[in-house]
Amino acid sequence: MTARVVALLHGDGQSSAATHRVVSRLNGHFGTDHRAVEDPRTRPEAIEHAVSAAESLPPSGVWLFTLACAVGAMSLAVIFGAFQPWALALIAVTAGLLAAVCPAMVLVPGPHVLNGCLDLADRRVDLGLARLVYATMVILGISAGLLTGLGLGQTSLPVTAVSAAAPQWSDALAAAVVAACYAVFFSLPVRSIGWTVVIAAVAHTVRWMTISQLHWSAALGTFYARLVVGLALIPISAREHRPFAGIGFAAVVSMVPGVYLFRGAAGVLALAGGDSTLGTVSGTLSDLPTAVLIVLAMAVGLLLPGHIFD
Secondary structure (H helix, E strand, C coil): CCCCCCCCECCCCCECHHHHHHHHHHHHHHCCCCCCCCCHHHCHHHHHHHHHHHHCCCCCCHHHHHHHHHHHHHHHHHHCCCCCHHHHHHHHHHHHHHHHHCHHHCCCCHHHHHHHHHHHHCCCHHHHHHHHHHHHHHHHHHHHHHHHHHHHCCCCCCCCCCCCCCCHHHHHHHHHHHHHHHHHHCCCCHHHHHHHHHHHHHHHHHHHHHHHHCCCCHHHHHHHHHHHHHHHHHHHHHHHCCCHHHHHHHHHHHHCCHHHHHHHHHHHHHHHCCCCCHHHHHHHHHHHHHHHHHHHHHHHHHHHHHHHHC
């Protein structure tokens, strides 16, 4: 059994007497021989220097950000079965124009969802709930904007639409491109993008095989793909001192069940409008639980490697 001790520090960064008492009690309880060790990285001046260095890192340029939005949106469309050139061009231009006007419109709450689940698993309930509530509000905002725009255009989002599965090679290639684009969104260093792109392609290959060849559910396929990402990127993140929330999410962003959430929201709106047909009811009751299961699968697929390496 591994005991985790949170260091209680004085203002000068030295371990306090309370730290030594906690360690002594844990040693007596577990029969271990741990000692409180000073770590110069926990000194206030070292922490302040690290924060200042992080704040000084430059973000991605506007034009690079815009290009990543266009190419990333087009690659996501390929993953979801859009192969018509005119449709891909329209998606790319629309995403690029939106990002050029306001880059903040690229709101992806995936890191908040995953980190919120991890916080709850580590019993940081307040922080976990705050992140999940924030992610939920962002998702509701995106859904409201999408459905409002479709309504103004006198159309709606099909609740029971089924997209064509992309071939394995195009699915993996598109996932690698999406991972590179989201690495640009997160302003990751160039040397961190290579691993993210490779692992994204491998993870999507695993997901494609489990769903298309073994005919497993989307949640189960996502779980095994997320497991591959965690086992591969956690040690790389620790070795190169890169934030796993950035490189890890960039590798699996294309697996976030946004389409299920949006179709579920459209189904709820249709039901509220009086559409109680079997297709609408069954589609809504299928999409929303599937989205929840996929999010849980992504979180559990990350938790297991984390506990293994801990």
